[in-house]
Amino acid sequence: MSGIFVLREQLQNLYAKYSVIVDKALQFILAFFTFFFINSNIGYFKAASSSIITFILAVICTFLPSAFILLFAALLILIHTYGLSLGALVVVAIVFLIMFIFYFRYTSKQALIVLLVPVAFFLKVPYLIPIGLGLAASPVSIIPLVFGTIIYYMITYIKSSASTISGLDNVIEEMTMAAQQIVANKELWLMVIAFTLCVFVVYSLRRMSFDHARTAAIVTGAVINIIVVVIGAVAFSVPVSYIGLLFSNIISALLAFVLELFVFSVDYTRSERLEYEDDDYYYYVKAIPKISVAAPEKTVKRINERQSDVRREKAPSGNPKRRKRTVIKGTSAPRVKSATGTSQIKLDDLDEQQGREATSDEILLKKTLEDELNLK
Amino acid sequence: MINEKKVKVMTKMALYESKEGYQDLLICEYDRKDYISFHTIISLLWVTLGYLLIAGLVAFINIELLIAKMSGALVIVLMGVAVSGYVVFLVLFGLISVYIYSKRYDIARKRVKRYNRNLTRLRKIQDRENL
Numbered sequence: 001m002s003g004i005f006v007l008r009e010q011l012q013n014l015y016a017k018y019s020v021i022v023d024k025a026l027q028f029i030l031a032f033f034t035f036f037f038i039n040s041n042i043g044y045f046k047a048a049s050s051s052i053i054t055f056i057l058a059v060i061c062t063f064l065p066s067a068f069i070l071l072f073a074a075l076l077i078l079i080h081t082y083g084l085s086l087g088a089l090v091v092v093a094i095v096f097l098i099m100f101i102f103y104f105r106y107t108s109k110q111a112l113i114v115l116l117v118p119v120a121f122f123l124k125v126p127y128l129i130p131i132g133l134g135l136a137a138s139p140v141s142i143i144p145l146v147f148g149t150i151i152y153y154m155i156t157y158i159k160s161s162a163s164t165i166s167g168l169d170n171v172i173e174e175m176t177m178a179a180q181q182i183v184a185n186k187e188l189w190l191m192v193i194a195f196t197l198c199v200f201v202v203y204s205l206r207r208m209s210f211d212h213a214r215t216a217a218i219v220t221g222a223v224i225n226i227i228v229v230v231i232g233a234v235a236f237s238v239p240v241s242y243i244g245l246l247f248s249n250i251i252s253a254l255l256a257f258v259l260e261l262f263v264f265s266v267d268y269t270r271s272e273r274l275e276y277e278d279d280d281y282y283y284y285v286k287a288i289p290k291i292s293v294a295a296p297e298k299t300v301k302r303i304n305e306r307q308s309d310v311r312r313e314k315a316p317s318g319n320p321k322r323r324k325r326t327v328i329k330g331t332s333a334p335r336v337k338s339a340t341g342t343s344q345i346k347l348d349d350l351d352e353q354q355g356r357e358a359t360s361d362e363i364l365l366k367k368t369l370e371d372e373l374n375l376k
Numbered sequence: 377m378i379n380e381k382k383v384k385v386m387t388k389m390a391l392y393e394s395k396e397g398y399q400d401l402l403i404c405e406y407d408r409k410d411y412i413s414f415h416t417i418i419s420l421l422w423v424t425l426g427y428l429l430i431a432g433l434v435a436f437i438n439i440e441l442l443i444a445k446m447s448g449a450l451v452i453v454l455m456g457v458a459v460s461g462y463v464v465f466l467v468l469f470g471l472i473s474v475y476i477y478s479k480r481y482d483i484a485r486k487r488v489k490r491y492n493r494n495l496t497r498l499r500k501i502q503d504r505e506n507l
Contacts, residue, residue: 091436094429101426102469105419106476179436274390278502281378285387 019270032058045083087174117148127252134202190232419473
């Protein structure tokens with residue numbers, strides 16, 4: 001376990017140094033996956049669906065604020081929907097506008113959650129997102145989570161009903177059909193209910209003060225997902241793969257454990273590059289956060305028998321092998337004792353009499369001295 | 377010679393300016409009451425548009441049913457439901473907007489005060505340097 005903690009702190013240290021590169025790399029990966037998911041599923045506007053366009057868009061988004069990935073993704077979805085039908089485009093645009101008016105106008109901080117949901121569905125681990133949000137965010141994050149789920153099911157609906165929509169006569173019919181199908185999707189609302197409950201349960205449990213609360217929260221979150229989806233699937237006759245549901249939740253819970261260990265419980269403070277000036281100088285400052293990486297816990301094997309508080313006295317005559325043990329009290333400083341031509345510093349005396357355990361520095365010092373003086 | 381203390385203060389201030397600083401200073405140009413009421417009114421206008429879009433979408437989904445059962449009484453009932461729904465939306469999002477914008481203003485004000493304290497410190501350091 002200590003190895004994991006050391007690895008975690010080393011990652012933290014590494015991130016502090018190279019945060020700019022790491023952030024940009026993650027942003028590129030997220031943007032690429034998002035655009036790839038959109039283009040591979042609903043690439044009806046051929047000019048915008050090539051892999052070169054996907055790559056170029058991902059590169060552009062890497063150098064813009066992360067909220068721009070959502071903006072570009074929305075535009076890409078609208079372009080592809082326009083390639084399919086005008087009626088579907090109007091409905092999808094209205095849905096996006098409602099999302100903007102009621103949430104993103106107030107805050108764009110959690111915009112990435114909207115993108116992560118379709119990507120997680122694409123990677124077959126959608127349950128990771130509600131568990132992760134319950135662990136790391138507040139219940140307000142349910143709103144972008146629901147929006148992300150709506151976007152995913154909207155894309156799958158457009159993909160599956162492309163021929164039906166394009167076969168309709170006029171725009172009004174297309175709009176009615178698209179709106180009805182998107183809103184009447186039972187699986188969508190079932191997932192929304194399961195995710196919402198999961199976030200609430202995980203969030204409530206992880207804030208409790210009992211031991212292993214966060215572990216219990218992850219497991220309970222996965223169980224809640226399974227129970228709600230199974231009950232909903234039976235009650236509303238929604239076709240769900242139960243084996244897929246089970247495995248997806250198990251993998252999501254395992255990934256949530258990994259995220260908990262390496263992401264949520266670590267403060268990844270980033271380094272900053274600043275430029276400013278005064279009357280005399282131009283300053284180019286790189287501010288790196290102070291992070292102390294703890295040394296691995298060392299186990300010191302005791303080779304010599306403890307002789308700190310024991311003095312061997314000569315045994316009574318008649319039995320030269322028997323010796324009497326007497327406790328010495330009041331020794332205040334480390335003593336140097338001559339033994340077979342070498343000197344041995346006894347730190348144990350000091351530690352025990354000061355009523356504390358040796359610090360890691362003292363243990364290391366002792367071990368080094370023992371090695372150097374060949375006391376093994 | 378570079379004054380270490382001055383560099384530290386300037387770094388803190390530059391860090392703030394590069395992040396929330398610009399937005400905070402814009403917010404603090406307003407009086408608290410003006411800022412909250414202005415943004416709440418803008419929000420309510422947006423909410424009106426959002427409500428119209430939602431109502432339109434709902435009408436589109438149920439268009440066949442509406443045409444089949446259209447009558448004078450139904451129109452009055454639907455209008456009543458639509459208006460009361462709109463009032464509920466306005467009150468709800470009005471309250472949410474007041475809460476969000478008052479909190480945003482208070483946080484920005486606190487940060488700007490800290491920034492101003494740093495400015496004062498910097499001026500004192502510079503005065504000492506000039507002596």
